[in-house]
Amino acid sequence: MNSKVFYPNLVGEIAKRGIKKKVIAESIGVCRRSLQNRLDGKVPFSYQDAKTIQMRFFPDLTLDYLLARKEDGEEMAS
Secondary structure (H helix, E strand, O other): OOOOOOOHHHHHHHHHHOOOHHHHHHHOOOOHHHHHHHHOOOOOOOHHHHHHHHHHHOOOOOHHHHOOOOOOOOOOOO
């Protein structure tokens, strides 16, 4: 089990808004597992993929907010 969330704001907003990861993955042309690898920080998001996700699903939030990474011991804004 992965105890560290690499992009806590993005993962939290996906959950809060009830967006299916499969739908997000399809929007950037990857499978769900590939999206999960990006969310886990195993594979980097390309700028274009990150911008597509932000514009299509989170136009009210900044890309900087969505892709902010939590450092150990640091609290993220909610």
